[in-house]
Amino acid sequence: MSIKGKKIVLGITGSIAAYKTPHLVRLLIKAGADVRVVITDAAAHFVSALSLSTVSKHPVLASVSDGANWNNHVELGLWADAMVIAPCSANTLAKLAGGLCDNLLAAVYLSARCPVFIAPAMDEDMWIHPATKANIAKVKSYNNKIIPVAHGELASGLVGEGRMAEPEDIIKYLSSYFSDDHKPLAGINALVTAGPTFERIDPVRFIGNFSTGKMGIAIAEALAEKGALVTLVLGPTHEQTSHKGITTIKVETGDEMYNASMAVFNDCQLAVLTAAVADYKPAMRSEVKIKKQDGDLNLLLTKNKDILAALGKIKVPGQTLVGFALETNNELENAQLKLESKNADMIVLNSLSDTGAGFGHDTNKVILLMRNGEKIPFPLMTKKEVAGAITEQIIKLRYATETV
Numbered sequence: 001m002s003i004k005g006k007k008i009v010l011g012i013t014g015s016i017a018a019y020k021t022p023h024l025v026r027l028l029i030k031a032g033a034d035v036r037v038v039i040t041d042a043a044a045h046f047v048s049a050l051s052l053s054t055v056s057k058h059p060v061l062a063s064v065s066d067g068a069n070w071n072n073h074v075e076l077g078l079w080a081d082a083m084v085i086a087p088c089s090a091n092t093l094a095k096l097a098g099g100l101c102d103n104l105l106a107a108v109y110l111s112a113r114c115p116v117f118i119a120p121a122m123d124e125d126m127w128i129h130p131a132t133k134a135n136i137a138k139v140k141s142y143n144n145k146i147i148p149v150a151h152g153e154l155a156s157g158l159v160g161e162g163r164m165a166e167p168e169d170i171i172k173y174l175s176s177y178f179s180d181d182h183k184p185l186a187g188i189n190a191l192v193t194a195g196p197t198f199e200r201i202d203p204v205r206f207i208g209n210f211s212t213g214k215m216g217i218a219i220a221e222a223l224a225e226k227g228a229l230v231t232l233v234l235g236p237t238h239e240q241t242s243h244k245g246i247t248t249i250k251v252e253t254g255d256e257m258y259n260a261s262m263a264v265f266n267d268c269q270l271a272v273l274t275a276a277v278a279d280y281k282p283a284m285r286s287e288v289k290i291k292k293q294d295g296d297l298n299l300l301l302t303k304n305k306d307i308l309a310a311l312g313k314i315k316v317p318g319q320t321l322v323g324f325a326l327e328t329n330n331e332l333e334n335a336q337l338k339l340e341s342k343n344a345d346m347i348v349l350n351s352l353s354d355t356g357a358g359f360g361h362d363t364n365k366v367i368l369l370m371r372n373g374e375k376i377p378f379p380l381m382t383k384k385e386v387a388g389a390i391t392e393q394i395i396k397l398r399y400a401t402e403t404v
């Protein structure tokens with residue numbers, strides 16, 4: 001099932017429907033999710049933390065200072081692939097709409113970079129009140145998903161709309177969201193540069209590097225798998241892809257890669273520049289083969305255009321720019337400098353000093369540096385897994401900036 005392997009924070013608020021949440025936790029776990037529960041004080045009147053910790057197999061968190069440190073709200077917000085607030089009372093809905101933050105649940109919500117699903121639960125009169133309607137519209141405008149309320153008997157004894165969706169229906173909603181049919185990057189045009197560039201000296205010689213383009217192709221495929229329409233600007237390499245979501249433009253030189261990238265970037269919402277562009281090219285390209293002479297040959301090199309920096313300059317809100325940094329020394333410091341100087345939203349740092357990482361290998365070990373100072377390290381993984389991790393982070397980033 002599609003919920004399998006997802007990390008889910010379940011937020012429970014004060015509503016009679018909270019009594020159904022141990023069952024919801026059970027169903028989530030049965031579907032393969034890893035669940036952490038956060039409750040409000042009011043929720044504790046309707047469901048016991050002991051039941052929830054027993055079924056979720058983890059302690060239930062209730063206050064910002066729970067756990068070993070105070071910033072568990074940020075950690076949970078970053079950890080989660082999805083946050084589900086079920087039941088969501090009228091009061092909590094108003095807090096979410098207004099950005100209030102007077103309990104752990106609200107703090108996790110504000111810190112969450114993942115999709116948030118809200119299952120409201122209240123009496124029909126509260127549900128149809130214009131204030132509630134306005135709050136629903138507001139939280140929807142923040143990209144949250146509302147799990148439709150059900151019709152039926154309410155706690156007041158009245159029959160009407162406002163019941164929390166049944167746990168089984170919440171699972172169905174989440175499954176369909178996470179199913180392969182729902183692609184979080186659907187409708188996104190993405191540019192990926194990959195491979196080396198060859199800078200010709202004469203018709204038979206060039207300056208190049210050992211890049212194979214494997215990492216970039218893996219990223220192009222991971223983005224396409226999530227629904228993006230990818231233009232892959234690929235330097236000279238034997239690696240290729242036949243993924244149907246990818247259009248490949250083959251180039252040879254840094255100038256050609258620059259021109260191809262500039263031509264498509266305006267129409268893209270995302271660019272991931274993995275190419276190892278030669279920083280320098282011969283100042284003159286000889287049209288004929290340079291003959292051997294006595295003594296040394298001096299080759300004058302001139303700078304290639306920096307594609308990442310150029311895109312960083314023309315980037316507009318709604319465009320996400322990701323660069324790579326391959327470093328051999330002062331890795332974090334240099335990567336941080338690249339993030340800022342090239343105006344990227346994320347830099348993927350790989351170090352040649354890590355065994356199994358870098359050019360030609362099928363594995364890579366990276367640290368993601370984010371614009372807010374966050375650094376996310378990953379263990380040695382296959383390039384496909386690294387591409388998946390980078391793609392997940394891109395999706396989270398785009399949700400956080402409400403651009404999806």
Ligand code: CTP
Pocket residue numbers: 193254273274275276277278279304305306307308309322323324325326327338
């Ligand atoms: N890059 C680019 N165009 C260039 C050089 C680099 O688009 N002419 C991009 C790479 O694709 C990568 C990032 O910039 O995403 C960093 O590349 P790297 O070669 O590590 O950094 P440089 O800026 O070239 O700096 P240095 O070589 O001094 O480390």
